[in-house]
Each structure stands twice: as C-alpha cells, then as structure tokens.
Amino acid sequence: MSYQHILINQEPDTKIAVVALNRPQALNALNFELMTELTAAFRAFAKDDSVSAVVLTGNDKAFAAGADIKEMATATSAEMLTKGYLEMWDELQAFKKPIVAAVSGYCLGGGAELVMVCDIIIASETAKFGQPEINIGVIPGAGGTQRLTRAVGKVKAMELILTGRQFTAEEALSMGLINKIVPVASYLDEAKKLATEIASKPPIAVRLAKEAILRAASTNLHDDVEFERRLFALLFATEDMREGMNAFIEKRKPAWKGH
Numbered sequence: 421m422s423y424q425h426i427l428i429n430q431e432p433d434t435k436i437a438v439v440a441l442n443r444p445q446a447l448n449a450l451n452f453e454l455m456t457e458l459t460a461a462f463r464a465f466a467k468d469d470s471v472s473a474v475v476l477t478g479n480d481k482a483f484a485a486g487a488d489i490k491e492m493a494t495a496t497s498a499e500m501l502t503k504g505y506l507e508m509w510d511e512l513q514a515f516k517k518p519i520v521a522a523v524s525g526y527c528l529g530g531g532a533e534l535v536m537v538c539d540i541i542i543a544s545e546t547a548k549f550g551q552p553e554i555n556i557g558v559i560p561g562a563g564g565t566q567r568l569t570r571a572v573g574k575v576k577a578m579e580l581i582l583t584g585r586q587f588t589a590e591e592a593l594s595m596g597l598i599n600k601i602v603p604v605a606s607y608l609d610e611a612k613k614l615a616t617e618i619a620s621k622p623p624i625a626v627r628l629a630k631e632a633i634l635r636a637a638s639t640n641l642h643d644d645v646e647f648e649r650r651l652f653a654l655l656f657a658t659e660d661m662r663e664g665m666n667a668f669i670e671k672r673k674p675a676w677k678g679h
C-alpha cells in the first residue's frame with residue numbers, strides 16, 4: 421500500500437519498522453486521512469512477522485501539533501461519535517507489539533495522546549509537550565485526561581489540562597511521562613537502537629510483557645477513555661467550541677461566552 425501522509429521504513433536485519441508522520445506543512449496535524457493511513461500501517465505490522473517493534477516519529481520540528489483543527493472545526497457531536505475516528509484510536513491502543521516514540525518539537529493535543537499510547541518515549545531536547553485543547557474550547561478526547569493523569573498524577577494533570585500550557589522535555593522527564601532526553605541529532609537513532617534491542621528478544625514474551633504491564637497501568641482505562649470521548653463529543657454542541665476552533669483558524673484570540 422502506498423501512503424501520502426506517513427513514511428515507512430522497514431530496516432533490514434533489525435525486525436523494526438519506522439513510521440514517520442509526514443504532513444510538515446501542518447506540523448503533522450492528525451487529519452482523518454493520516455489517521456486512516458497510520459491505522460492501516462499498524463494493521464499490516466500486526467500481521468507481519470518480520471516486524472517485532474515499531475518506532476513512531478515525526479520530524480525535528482513537530483511530532484504532531486494535535487488533531488487537525490481545520491477539519492474538526494465544522495464537525496458535529498454525532499460525527500465525532502460515529503465517523504470511525506474512535507475505532508482508529510482503538511486499533512492503535514490494541515496494537516500488541518511494542519512501540520517506541522521518537523519525539524522532537526511540538527507534541528500537542530492528539531500528538532501527545534498518540535505518544536502516550538506508545539510504550540517507551542524518547543524525546544529530543546527541543547520536544548514541547550502539552551494538552552492545549554482547553555484553549556480551543558474542548559478537552560483531550562483521545563485518552564489524554566486518563567493517560568496523563570495515570571502517568572503524572574492528579575494535581576499535575578489538572579494544572580496541565582486546565583491551563584493548556586506547553587511543557588519541556590525536561591519537565592516531562594521529571595514527571596515520569598517520558599523515558600529519556602537526547603540531543604536533537606540523535607533522538608531517532610536512540611529510539612531505533614532501543615526498538616532494535618527489544619526486537620531481538622523473544623517476540624511472544626515481549627508481547628505478553630507489554631500486555632501485562634498495560635494491565636497494571638490501565639485498570640478501567642477502556643471505560644474511562646470511553647467516558648472522556650463522550651464528554652469530548654458533547655463539547656461539539658457548544659458555541660465556545662466553534663469559537664475556539666474558528667479563532668485558531670482565523671489567528672485571533674477567542675471570546676468565550678460560556679455556552
């Protein structure tokens with residue numbers, strides 16, 4: 421299959437595949453087509469015995485600046501619940517082989533949520549994380565309220581999600597959100613090295629270890645992510661959501677009305 425919005429490189433002799441999000445003109449914003457391609461790629465890796473681990477990356481400037489606001493701005497609550505977007509995220513969450521994220525630059529909103537679905541996170545010194553959804557009138561909708569809170573604890577998650585502020589790789593490391601910070605010149609190589617090492621281990625044991633660790637980290641996660649999704653979709657019935665997203669597109673400050 422050929423892809424327009426992602427690049428895939430299956431490295432010889434390593435049993436790893438490297439997937440790079442590739443919409444640089446939109447800071448790798450995760451539009452419907454990109455997510456469809458990403459899901460298809462992971463579906464193929466799941467069946468491919470020559471792939472034992474995957475590296476997911478973006479480019480030096482952006483891992484991903486979130487879901488595509490220009491695409492979401494006109495969506496309705498019903499569309500958010502039924503358009504197939506949810507199933508794609510479910511499929512990524514259910515991927516059984518380990519995923520190492522290699523993050524540089526902006527890693528915001530859905531980008532940060534995608535990284536939190538990954539299993540190990542290597543960041544460059546320039547990585548900037550954040551859940552800025554509040555600034556466009558919504559909340560994280562792909563597991564951010566649940567995975568960030570489980571990773572960093574309630575008070576920190578509350579501060580980050582309610583302010584929407586960006587935070588550095590240094591802060592992410594100190595909160596236990598990521599594994600390691602390396603110079604921008606080597607974050608991808610570092611992630612590949614780690615994925616290659618993991619891919620050299622016995623594949624069934626690796627898979628079951630991932631499953632068991634996720635069980636420890638995710639009591640009720642499925643139901644809690646579902647709850648968050650409904651609240652996210654509900655916000656698409658508010659005027660503030662339209663105002664927030666339109667203000668982003670029109671490059672102006674939003675004027676909140678509270679309805």
Ligand code: DAK
Pocket residue numbers: 445446447449485486487488489490491500505506509526528529530531552553556560561562649652
């Ligand atoms: N969507 C669409 N376009 C985006 C974008 C985004 N998220 N982020 C950046 N771009 C576009 C900009 O519009 C601009 O396009 P042009 O104006 O050139 O056409 C181009 O990328 C470069 O961006 P900027 O000019 O803004 O670059 P700056 O360096 O000035 O600023 C920035 C970089 C990352 C600080 C800024 O672009 C920014 O604030 N971006 C938006 C960040 C954001 O709010 N992200 C959260 C989006 S909401 C769900 C699944 C997922 C989600 C929800 C539910 N379900 C399964 C239910 C996720 C939701 C979100 O992520």
